[in-house]
Amino acid sequence: MTDFFNGIEPVRFAPDATGLAYRHYDPDETVAGKRLEDQLRFAVAYWHSFAWPGGDPFGGQTFQRPWFADDMDAARRKADVAFEMFGILGVPYFCFHDADIRPEGSSFAESKRNFEEIIAVFEAKMETARTRLLWGTANLFSHRRFMSGAATNPDPEIFAWSAATIKNCMDATHRLNGENYVLWGGREGYETLLNTDLAREMDQMGRMLSMVVDYKHKIGFKGQILVEPKPQEPSKHQYDYDVATVYGFLQRYGLENEVKLNLEQGHAILAGHTFEHEIALASALGLLGSIDMNRNDYQSGWDTDQFPTNVPEVTLAYYEILKAGGFTTGGTNFDAKLRRQSLSPEDLIAAHVGAIDVCARGLKAAAKMLDDDLLEAARRDRYAGWDSADAQAMLNSDLASIAAQVEASGRDPQPQSGRQEILENIVNRYV
Amino acid sequence: MTDFFNGIEPVRFAPDATGLAYRHYDPDETVAGKRLEDQLRFAVAYWHSFAWPGGDPFGGQTFQRPWFADDMDAARRKADVAFEMFGILGVPYFCFHDADIRPEGSSFAESKRNFEEIIAVFEAKMETARTRLLWGTANLFSHRRFMSGAATNPDPEIFAWSAATIKNCMDATHRLNGENYVLWGGREGYETLLNTDLAREMDQMGRMLSMVVDYKHKIGFKGQILVEPKPQEPSKHQYDYDVATVYGFLQRYGLENEVKLNLEQGHAILAGHTFEHEIALASALGLLGSIDMNRNDYQSGWDTDQFPTNVPEVTLAYYEILKAGGFTTGGTNFDAKLRRQSLSPEDLIAAHVGAIDVCARGLKAAAKMLDDDLLEAARRDRYAGWDSADAQAMLNSDLASIAAQVEASGRDPQPQSGRQEILENIVNRYV
Amino acid sequence: MTDFFNGIEPVRFAPDATGLAYRHYDPDETVAGKRLEDQLRFAVAYWHSFAWPGGDPFGGQTFQRPWFADDMDAARRKADVAFEMFGILGVPYFCFHDADIRPEGSSFAESKRNFEEIIAVFEAKMETARTRLLWGTANLFSHRRFMSGAATNPDPEIFAWSAATIKNCMDATHRLNGENYVLWGGREGYETLLNTDLAREMDQMGRMLSMVVDYKHKIGFKGQILVEPKPQEPSKHQYDYDVATVYGFLQRYGLENEVKLNLEQGHAILAGHTFEHEIALASALGLLGSIDMNRNDYQSGWDTDQFPTNVPEVTLAYYEILKAGGFTTGGTNFDAKLRRQSLSPEDLIAAHVGAIDVCARGLKAAAKMLDDDLLEAARRDRYAGWDSADAQAMLNSDLASIAAQVEASGRDPQPQSGRQEILENIVNRYV
Amino acid sequence: MTDFFNGIEPVRFAPDATGLAYRHYDPDETVAGKRLEDQLRFAVAYWHSFAWPGGDPFGGQTFQRPWFADDMDAARRKADVAFEMFGILGVPYFCFHDADIRPEGSSFAESKRNFEEIIAVFEAKMETARTRLLWGTANLFSHRRFMSGAATNPDPEIFAWSAATIKNCMDATHRLNGENYVLWGGREGYETLLNTDLAREMDQMGRMLSMVVDYKHKIGFKGQILVEPKPQEPSKHQYDYDVATVYGFLQRYGLENEVKLNLEQGHAILAGHTFEHEIALASALGLLGSIDMNRNDYQSGWDTDQFPTNVPEVTLAYYEILKAGGFTTGGTNFDAKLRRQSLSPEDLIAAHVGAIDVCARGLKAAAKMLDDDLLEAARRDRYAGWDSADAQAMLNSDLASIAAQVEASGRDPQPQSGRQEILENIVNRYV
Ligand SMILES: [Co+2]
Ligand SMILES: [Co+2]
Ligand SMILES: [Co+2]
Ligand SMILES: [Co+2]
Ligand SMILES: [Co+2]
Ligand SMILES: [Co+2]
Ligand SMILES: [Co+2]
Ligand SMILES: [Co+2]
Structure with a gap:
């Protein structure tokens, strides 16, 4: 036993300690x-x-x-x-x-x-x-x-x-x-x-x-x-x-x-x-x-x-x-x-x-x-459009057929909120 | 012909021009x-x-x-x-x-x-x-x-x-x-x-x-x-x-x-x-x-x-x-x-x-x-040790045989100058 | 009343709310x-x-x-x-x-x-x-x-x-x-x-x-x-x-x-x-x-x-x-x-x-x-040496007299721990 | 005389030298x-x-x-x-x-x-x-x-x-x-x-x-x-x-x-x-x-x-x-x-x-x-408006009188080119 740490006891989990202690780390939790x-x-x-x-x-x-x-x-x-x-x-x-x-x-x-x-x-x-x-x-x-x-x-x-x-x-x-x-x-x-x-x-x-x-x-x-x-x-x-x-x-x-x-x-x-x-x-x-x-x-x-x-x-x-x-x-x-x-x-x-x-x-x-699961549910939801068979089929098709379909459909897809601040607020409920 | 660039002539190569000209770019050089x-x-x-x-x-x-x-x-x-x-x-x-x-x-x-x-x-x-x-x-x-x-x-x-x-x-x-x-x-x-x-x-x-x-x-x-x-x-x-x-x-x-x-x-x-x-x-x-x-x-x-x-x-x-x-x-x-x-x-x-x-x-x-070729000659020279057959053989060998050889040889390889400032000075002769 | 925020009620302090609420901001606290x-x-x-x-x-x-x-x-x-x-x-x-x-x-x-x-x-x-x-x-x-x-x-x-x-x-x-x-x-x-x-x-x-x-x-x-x-x-x-x-x-x-x-x-x-x-x-x-x-x-x-x-x-x-x-x-x-x-x-x-x-x-x-007052007590303590009359007098003196005193004293002042990590840990008890 | 720089001669101004020399620094120029x-x-x-x-x-x-x-x-x-x-x-x-x-x-x-x-x-x-x-x-x-x-x-x-x-x-x-x-x-x-x-x-x-x-x-x-x-x-x-x-x-x-x-x-x-x-x-x-x-x-x-x-x-x-x-x-x-x-x-x-x-x-x-003087002439020119007595008088007046004058004049001052690239090109003629 050296005397370098003279007097320092093994550190224990003790949430309410005033001295040196683990306040959050309980190895057995x-x-x-x-x-x-x-x-x-x-x-x-x-x-x-x-x-x-x-x-x-x-x-x-x-x-x-x-x-x-x-x-x-x-x-x-x-x-x-x-x-x-x-x-x-x-x-x-x-x-x-x-x-x-x-x-x-x-x-x-x-x-x-x-x-x-x-x-x-x-x-x-x-x-x-x-x-x-x-x-x-x-x-x-x-x-x-x-x-x-x-x-x-x-x-x-x-x-x-x-x-x-x-x-x-x-x-x-x-x-x-x-x-x-x-x-x-x-x-x-x-x-x-x-x-x-x-x-x-x-x-x-x-x-x-x-x-x-x-x-x-x-x-x-x-x-x-x-x-x-x-x-x-x-x-x-x-x-x-x-x-x-x-x-x-x-x-x-x-x-x-x-x-x-x-x-x-x-x-x-x-x-x-x-x-x-x-x-x-x-x-x-x-x-x-x-x-x-x-x-x-x-x-x-x-x-x-x-x-x-x-x-x-x-x-x-x-x-x-x-x-x-x-x-x-x-x-x-x-x-x-x-x-x-x-x-x-x-x-x-x-x-x-x-x-x-x-x-x-x-x-x-x-x-x-x-x-x-709040964050993960939001994430799954954001990409849910990709779960359809059509979306997956398109992903495995080619530029020409996609272009033909886009031009023919006449649809104008609208962007959806990315909800960044709301997700950041969710994180802040946990930390 | 629009009048946006009114009066601006095609730009020519003219090293000694005082106005708008290419002083260094001669496309035909x-x-x-x-x-x-x-x-x-x-x-x-x-x-x-x-x-x-x-x-x-x-x-x-x-x-x-x-x-x-x-x-x-x-x-x-x-x-x-x-x-x-x-x-x-x-x-x-x-x-x-x-x-x-x-x-x-x-x-x-x-x-x-x-x-x-x-x-x-x-x-x-x-x-x-x-x-x-x-x-x-x-x-x-x-x-x-x-x-x-x-x-x-x-x-x-x-x-x-x-x-x-x-x-x-x-x-x-x-x-x-x-x-x-x-x-x-x-x-x-x-x-x-x-x-x-x-x-x-x-x-x-x-x-x-x-x-x-x-x-x-x-x-x-x-x-x-x-x-x-x-x-x-x-x-x-x-x-x-x-x-x-x-x-x-x-x-x-x-x-x-x-x-x-x-x-x-x-x-x-x-x-x-x-x-x-x-x-x-x-x-x-x-x-x-x-x-x-x-x-x-x-x-x-x-x-x-x-x-x-x-x-x-x-x-x-x-x-x-x-x-x-x-x-x-x-x-x-x-x-x-x-x-x-x-x-x-x-x-x-x-x-x-x-x-x-x-x-x-x-x-x-x-x-x-x-x-x-001053820079490239210096570069080739720096790596010249790798040109030997022994060096190439080692590169294609394995840790154990290299370790045996290093320990046996007793050699202590010495670092060589990287000559960075000298190379930088060479570049400065050209710019 | 516009309908831009249609249906969004005034936000109240409600620590346990699941929806939009102030969980920490009670204006009257x-x-x-x-x-x-x-x-x-x-x-x-x-x-x-x-x-x-x-x-x-x-x-x-x-x-x-x-x-x-x-x-x-x-x-x-x-x-x-x-x-x-x-x-x-x-x-x-x-x-x-x-x-x-x-x-x-x-x-x-x-x-x-x-x-x-x-x-x-x-x-x-x-x-x-x-x-x-x-x-x-x-x-x-x-x-x-x-x-x-x-x-x-x-x-x-x-x-x-x-x-x-x-x-x-x-x-x-x-x-x-x-x-x-x-x-x-x-x-x-x-x-x-x-x-x-x-x-x-x-x-x-x-x-x-x-x-x-x-x-x-x-x-x-x-x-x-x-x-x-x-x-x-x-x-x-x-x-x-x-x-x-x-x-x-x-x-x-x-x-x-x-x-x-x-x-x-x-x-x-x-x-x-x-x-x-x-x-x-x-x-x-x-x-x-x-x-x-x-x-x-x-x-x-x-x-x-x-x-x-x-x-x-x-x-x-x-x-x-x-x-x-x-x-x-x-x-x-x-x-x-x-x-x-x-x-x-x-x-x-x-x-x-x-x-x-x-x-x-x-x-x-x-x-x-x-x-x-844990941080401030530590800070006051760190500078306590300056509170003495001698220290203040020195601060208002001049290089030559300080130098004479340093050389004469023969003292070799030793640095003290800045305790940065300990102070950071103190902050972490509060956030 | 140490032998550290063994063989390195005093460095001279010699624009066309191939070895160690000053190619640009002539102290007496x-x-x-x-x-x-x-x-x-x-x-x-x-x-x-x-x-x-x-x-x-x-x-x-x-x-x-x-x-x-x-x-x-x-x-x-x-x-x-x-x-x-x-x-x-x-x-x-x-x-x-x-x-x-x-x-x-x-x-x-x-x-x-x-x-x-x-x-x-x-x-x-x-x-x-x-x-x-x-x-x-x-x-x-x-x-x-x-x-x-x-x-x-x-x-x-x-x-x-x-x-x-x-x-x-x-x-x-x-x-x-x-x-x-x-x-x-x-x-x-x-x-x-x-x-x-x-x-x-x-x-x-x-x-x-x-x-x-x-x-x-x-x-x-x-x-x-x-x-x-x-x-x-x-x-x-x-x-x-x-x-x-x-x-x-x-x-x-x-x-x-x-x-x-x-x-x-x-x-x-x-x-x-x-x-x-x-x-x-x-x-x-x-x-x-x-x-x-x-x-x-x-x-x-x-x-x-x-x-x-x-x-x-x-x-x-x-x-x-x-x-x-x-x-x-x-x-x-x-x-x-x-x-x-x-x-x-x-x-x-x-x-x-x-x-x-x-x-x-x-x-x-x-x-x-x-x-x-190309750069300095351009710089003086850019601020020339401030040389007038009126401009200087305004600078030493007050917000209310300036505001009254701006509102009354009905003028709409137009920005002038800052000419940054042209000035950068001028510098490049010298370096
Ligand atoms: Co800002
Ligand atoms: Co601001
Ligand atoms: Co520095
Ligand atoms: Co310095
Ligand atoms: Co690191
Ligand atoms: Co690391
Ligand atoms: Co870019
Ligand atoms: Co680009």
Whole structure:
């Protein structure tokens, strides 16, 4: 037991508490036919919560964590604190990159040894802790070797290094019974088109993803492969721009039945979409996998990765998820970092507790909206004209016959109200 | 002969002129192996130049054109002025929507008769004028019947009306020997997800586009079908968001070999991309068709559709087009409107002349850059490592064997400079 | 009695109603020491609700109102419907521009006569209706004569026309006992710097505002003069960009004690601010006047003027207003338009009802937050170090003596947590 | 002599060179009545060129400079390389923060000693080098102690530390005969309004700036005090948002005659303005001081600080500067960093050379445009109506008398073309 969270008790469901408590999240409450814990499937992000020092482009480290050092002892202390926090929060899952959990070695082999040693530490802890692994992933963007991309690097040796790193991370994820494996291509993109060969880099990326899928089958990993879209940052342009872009990419390389998506609110916003749009589109395309429920600031043009706070927005996101049938292998990860001024251990706990409550409120409101069927009844009603046999026949006919019929009929179809404000008011009864 | 352009002479190439003249555009100059006119293939947009009254969301008509009336006489006068302007500018092409050229009738049939009568006027004029049709299209967004979409409308009768309208516009385009037919889905999107069924609307849109392709083949139209992406406006979200999105859509409906794209700088910007990105990506995906060379204002969050002014930006766009082999059926349309304070006929001519010169400068600079090969040599050099047989073999291997080799080799590949500023400086020698 | 709202009864406070009702807005509830009606002071905007035809840059009229015609009879019918709606909603206020309520005449004098005739109609109605005038204003942006500005026009005759129009609108506002007079300079800005003399236009605008203030005093109008900031649209750049910009402008022309601000959420967003920022800043500068509580869409780069829907956001806005002491002459205007697909009379009523409830929830939550003092206690605590006599003395000393003391003391002050997430969680207990 | 730039010769003006050379910048060419060097007054930024390691929010150091270490030896080596680069480029100026040039000490006093020791190194070098100091400044944003602001910190001890640091930096700037002293308040703003007292923080900032002005006079520093506006980043909101905001702030604290502005293109863009707008406005308000000529990427929502590349844009900026009479104490600083993939010493030199040529082209084009007077003649003409005695009399009259005259005259003033495209075409003849 470390003394980092000294005195902070496990957080309980206590709606009327004055201190640190879940006011809305009761893991055992049944919502939409499941325990709330099993609906939301919360995960803590190892990188932001335990590895991020609080820097930004204009300033360095603000956090002073006892485990901030570049050696294996520190890495073990970090793991201790992490699992203590998982316990305090009572969350069922966590997620990690290789680089979050181990010091970089002086060679590939040493980094791998460091990594595997900490994976063994995790494995031991997970025998007793109830925390499981939502997903593992490889950090292929922080080290300078990845500055020009990983799979899309102009140097085949970096491609190789990246492939080898992914293999190790997939092995570890498999070993820890992770339910998904995620690829976020932060540097799979470009700073300037002037030095970039788009077609070639896309093909490299297609090959890497195909190898990932092949390897998954080879080792018998049953988890879901997920790609996380983001339009830019750190790259000026990132290839996995948004849901629609990744869909086109997956079809190009024949991977649309093998790979799904991990969607983040902040990335949706950066790409010019609402989060509910990205979720609804992924669902329509059969690609909905998991989510990172962390928001961006609407006035900041970069990825602020803040804990969610806006219940109405979160509700619309979960509404689309529930409409799609809820999570299967996916869950609700907080890819969220404390503001760099939030220095204390209490901030770290409280931020997660607040976010969990926001999500619980959102999901419960969404479940009730879906159950009451007001929105869906209105939606069905709006498209009801298409249910007729004539309408379906027309849809499967051709321009010339439709034109003949329109001209002959002499009818002048009149538009019907879209009722947007009335529907928005309905939502507001639930949030 | 109308007296609208009273006293404005046909514009000539005269580099040292003080008045209205082409200072850079000599249609007969040979650039990259073709006459400049045949490289650039300029087109005037009928809607902005002859039908737009100068309104914006906060104010009404500013232009007072003698042909602004809602009858066939006015439509014929408008056609007269249009062809006079084509002659004054000496542009080889124009483009139009049905609604630009004819008054709306009181029924579908009457609108069609009006339309066909003006098409006959065009046909007669085109016998003597040298102006040809770059593309025709249907306006399925201005009339209130389309307020909730055309192909994606919740009412099948609007779908039918849209299909019938497209048929007529395709017929007219075919009759006038148009080289392309364009679909821009300004209302194929949504205002709120709350009343929208994404999956259903996408399927409707897929069907409509398939019917368009079928009809093209049926009537023997040899032109290219083009979709014009735009992310939003007027809709909050438009389905044809950008190049990557349309690519995914085309694959979904098996149309990626039948349909190409008409790309607009302003729409690229709204979607978060540079114009050269959208062109390069379309080229990489085999979808490059034609362009609308009109810019947006970087400080305005809506589609300002301004005439192009920035030669360095235009150069990068044409560089990608030339790299892709230049236009085939496509060309350079100005989907650009005068600022609403630019009231005079002289403004209308001068805006086109300035834009044509900007494009001529851009294309000539791009051709020289390509010819000198400095950028392409640097690009080839950057990826040269991939040319080896070992690199290609690795690309076609698997994660496990790559990982074994990386770990065994003990090599630590070092990043190489991306040389962005040096490449930018090279471009600046040409513009 | 018109039959436009046929069958729609006056809206009552009925928390458990299933139909059209106020679920949260009870005008007589006491909140923060006043009746809720007197806290919120709701106003309906005549222009959007009764004069806007539903057009956007890509399409024309969608609404078909029986009073849409350009004559005095239609103007009277429009007034009838407006006052019927004020009665149905039970709102205490409305707002209008001259151009909303009367047809444009063929001369300045005729427009004035038309205007005064409708003002007389309003006056008569207001003798019996309980609706009062929150503010009047002049539309100096829709007619083509204003295309290059009103006060800032390069043509002094347009300046004169604008001044004369403002005079008439101020007279009417005074006659109807309006509580404020608003100036929004939609075209006081520029499309291109190339044809603009910034310094001269600013001086013209300063003179016009000074004349407005002088005229107010001359006629004994006791209402507040308000400027409404907006950064752009329709102009590329608008001079009254945001709160901070108008503050500098008012100081330049010695008007900072005569003029306050009318703040709109949508305009705050366009300028890169949150709404609560603009309110808090206006309050800190002594400029808080009134608000337009209509939201923009975060994904649309133009002013969407939508009815408010997000309770947490609205709460933060009212929190700043209550901290500033609440409204005096100001109120909550809905400068909001229906989505153009919301065609029915029911949409018009329901949109206002939903918005009123959202505001009522927001204000009540804000009042409770302020009363409970958790946020303010935390804020006082954070700055408590400044309360000491030493700190205040230092603040009034000089660099050299501070530097001597810092160097001598050898102290290394440590940063304290900003507790952002904890404060956000506190807000979430109220919304 | 270090060997960092091994083999790179001083850069000469050689228009036809194939290697590294100035193709457009001849310091001795006379432009607008001065030597080009004296017009442009280029400065190198110490921080980006010598202290920045190449990190971004998703990755660490990419540059490996021999002087990257945290001790005085390294600081001296860095100074050697810096002055070598000033010599190679032949630039007349440089700029620095305290933190760029010295290692942080373990106490305020030790940091000060380190700083003064390097200032002495600079002083010695400047006896022989021809490089002078354009401006000095204090870094009050990188160290964690400044995480909640410097002058605006909730802790008065941080205010004191900041004041003391500024004093030392002003002393050093004075000692090195700096021509300006700059304040950029990167953390003078907030992350959340919830923990912020806007009014109090503004007053603290007003006091600090007043102390700076007092101290300047006390020590007889003849340079100009400059504030550098930026709207956000790293802070969510920064108080010195843009020119207009700082103008209001300066007036509030009676400093508008003591302080001018240092304007950066990237910051203008982030605030929603063009660079030429910010320059023209500063000029109109009497606040134009100096510029940072580094661009942002229009598709990236953060401050990319790239070297300028677009000649037409740069031309419009210098046009406003020349119209304002050119620089006095100000100059053209490159607050620009290499892309983090531009690893080599050659990149560092070439980026500056390219930028200097872009600026030289821009300034020469601007001077010619101003000299030819086409734009200014058009501008004078547009406002000519205001030159009449009647127009001026009206401007100084009152609403009632203007209204009487408008109504009586019966005139209906007609709008005139704004000629935007024609003016844009004129600019394009020069760039
Ligand atoms: Co993120
Ligand atoms: Co994420
Ligand atoms: Co457009
Ligand atoms: Co277009
Ligand atoms: Co608005
Ligand atoms: Co408003
Ligand atoms: Co910057
Ligand atoms: Co700067």
